[in-house]
Amino acid sequence: MRVHEALAELELVDHHCHGVTRHDLDRPAFESLLTEGGVTPFDTPTGIAVRRHCAPVLDLPPHAPPEEYLERRAELGAEEVNRRFLHASRTHTFCVDTGHTPIPLTTPAELAEAARGTAYEVVRLESVAEKLKADGVEPGDWAEEFTRAVHDAVRAPGVVAVKSVAAYRTGFALDPTRPAPQEITRAARSWLGREGRLDDAVLVRHLLWTAVEAGVPLQLHTGFGDGDIRLHRADPSLLTDWLHAIPGDVPVLLLHCWPFQRQAAYLTSVFSRVYLDVGLTLHHVGPVRAAAVLAEALEITPFGKLLYSSDAYGVAEFYALGALAFRRGLGDLLQDRVDAGELSPPDAVRLARWAGAENARRIYRLRDRF
Amino acid sequence: MRVHEALAELELVDHHCHGVTRHDLDRPAFESLLTEGGVTPFDTPTGIAVRRHCAPVLDLPPHAPPEEYLERRAELGAEEVNRRFLHASRTHTFCVDTGHTPIPLTTPAELAEAARGTAYEVVRLESVAEKLKADGVEPGDWAEEFTRAVHDAVRAPGVVAVKSVAAYRTGFALDPTRPAPQEITRAARSWLGREGRLDDAVLVRHLLWTAVEAGVPLQLHTGFGDGDIRLHRADPSLLTDWLHAIPGDVPVLLLHCWPFQRQAAYLTSVFSRVYLDVGLTLHHVGPVRAAAVLAEALEITPFGKLLYSSDAYGVAEFYALGALAFRRGLGDLLQDRVDAGELSPPDAVRLARWAGAENARRIYRLRDRF
């Protein structure tokens, strides 16, 4: 069987995504969800890919103008639109980060229903910390209470992983050592006494150490993100000392990575616990560049270390577009190698299935859950 | 119309270039202008591209040997050589950085005449500062006098932008905040009391803050340059905090960017005021790699954010080579997407025109000037 067919048949495991809005969207609302920053959103690679590949899912011709696209989208209504794109993605399993909801989004259960699939939950650790702060806690109790809250959170049904957005808050150029109790108390006293998100370096370090001891895989946002990111501090290679220092062997999954996919690949090649995806990037760079980005990521990454994620957020188009870019990009990359005699056809199909589903099933122990 | 034809017909706007020498050049002089550093200059990608693409403009066969090339160049004389390459570039509009003239170069007016086009001026802010120092100023008056000098400079006829070479002087890992008046005075006292170019971090910060308040677009050299650059400090993502801090909305244009074209692209995708080009790179990497570099730059850059520049300096070959690499590279990239059904032909032509001319016309308000 050829690689593209194998990938077309394969029901993907999307190991990192978010919910989708249940509401109809006007043009400004749709455009603000279409790009990370919000400038001329339809004349970006994403916008062009939406018009090319998503328009036909809504019964429009490829390259339909933005106005027609939005009109047809409104006509069908959010529920039908979401259903169509989720169906088009041929994704069966979703690991949903539920911790970032400036707008109301579907729950994992709602997402699963719309997709006729299965959804698991990924607990965002910064949200756990911020909830604990809102609930009230003494600085001297922070270390223990936060640890307890994380352990409780990961024991909830359906939770398969934790995630940190430390990349956004402090970046990765952190002291790699575990902070001492008195440091944590001092930092907690300062942070609990002021407004604002978790951005204290000591508490973020404590969060990361707590994370790898919680017993479930840890997802880390790395590289590209919205305007809040400082790209040079989100280079995953800055985590090397920390990766050497941490105990145990729970998987650490580097999300997105672009433009540091080669740095991330290095980490997957030398740390048995480290994995990567190039999600988010996929629907931003679109099918036209997915193979190129994957090719860089895969220059040295062991094939057991690559996962698929859409990082879809807000609009259902991204489930379809991420899946398309992944299938097309990985399919082209592997089939070209088969055609050049560099890879055997059965190996190519096996590696495609690993990346699209099997690696995630193994890492998150999804089989044990059925 | 196919993309290559549209780009061939389009008269480019070169939003960042320098003048060209009026004098005939012997081999060492020509070679020293051919590369940033000056080692085996004809056996570089640039040198190979000059022999391939510039030789025919001088009536020689492609791949003519260096000796023949230089002999023919001398025979025709600088004026005719300059005229031919400027004509071959099919560039109509030039924004000329007039602040770097270790050798005498054409003025914008002379360049415009040779090209039968129009030339505007870009004021280099470090040159304004260094002239002010040479003219004599009290440390306590520095902040005010420099600001006044910049405001005067941008009001001169034909000036469309300011430019900073902070990348060369301090790099971008600067405190992003506006320096306090007493800091500026102290720094001015130190710098005015010694020899040397503007390389004081406080005064460079003041220069950058002054720049975005001068009311015209700000061009910033980023990435690759001559031997004076420290590449790791010229990564434009180091500017993120500063871009969040500055007021107003005058455009900030990231010049050249290589090898940080993806980092620059990130900034264009999240800051509505940020734009980029991959000039300079184009004639260094040559037509054979222009599409690859552009493809990386365009992975996430909105198409309204890409500009063309040659960054030509000293020898007129670079106007022709930059334009050729841009037209070929962007043309291949867009036409390939059209051929793959990923982009509609009218969109492709529209985006090509934006990048080659329209974006620059809009950003620098060039139409208002006719």
Place this chain on the structure above:
Amino acid sequence: MRVHEALAELELVDHHCHGVTRHDLDRPAFESLLTEGGVTPFDTPTGIAVRRHCAPVLDLPPHAPPEEYLERRAELGAEEVNRRFLHASRTHTFCVDTGHTPIPLTTPAELAEAARGTAYEVVRLESVAEKLKADGVEPGDWAEEFTRAVHDAVRAPGVVAVKSVAAYRTGFALDPTRPAPQEITRAARSWLGREGRLDDAVLVRHLLWTAVEAGVPLQLHTGFGDGDIRLHRADPSLLTDWLHAIPGDVPVLLLHCWPFQRQAAYLTSVFSRVYLDVGLTLHHVGPVRAAAVLAEALEITPFGKLLYSSDAYGVAEFYALGALAFRRGLGDLLQDRVDAGELSPPDAVRLARWAGAENARRIYRLRDRF
């Protein structure tokens, strides 16, 4: 002659490699040598390339399963296997780093004999320092004794270069200045009084300054390596200030470089003494990506500045695989340019020979040695 033929005929100069084990290897031992880190080693790009390209050298079909490969390898025995792969590499000259032998490896003479070629020695400076420490030296004598030891080492017959692994020990974000004598004594006192490898920043700086005054080329590991590297500190552009500061003109050779091949290329383009290779990377990324990595490295690198190395270590497969990836990658890159009319056929053949052998012969003065 076409480029691939010229490269096939050319006997390569491998300017940086290590010895190979003389012993038969069981599966864990083979796998641990196959990758830098040791995870699922046969399902990496290297492992796939070994099965594809090395299996036929052992009379197996391409893509032979790992078990068959290892069985056949054991059947033939280490000596025959080494002989076959060295012969398949068509490498005549080897510059062998003899300073890293956690397992016993062939000497340069043994390697030369197995390859029916010539081997020279590269002295690893950290090993010289660590031997001096083991032999016993007073802190106050360190500077002088280490300098003497290096000068003695480079005068030994067959020594053509020195090498530093400063990238592993401290990284390149070092004070670029030469350390003062009292600093060196103080640092030596501290380091000589404790266990451990040479990782003191002052002594590493002294080592680098001593190196460029020893009168032979200096090889520097940069970029990708095993789990000990901190990739973000192994970016060669961090060396820029040091390259400006050092005296003399002995060549400085940047080894490997990935993923910083563009940063390394910048340095080769502005410093006449700086050269690069993309060895190590070649057998890790395999023939399928060698052209892509070389294309990035060669965007601005003068063709007189590119060298070939295998960085083979431990298993002889890497001599064959590195040579194959280099010949295929550089051949494809140059032939594509010839086919596109961008490069003349004689120039392409000349540049291929430079990179595969001539540049190294010139830089290491190998001709003077016969």
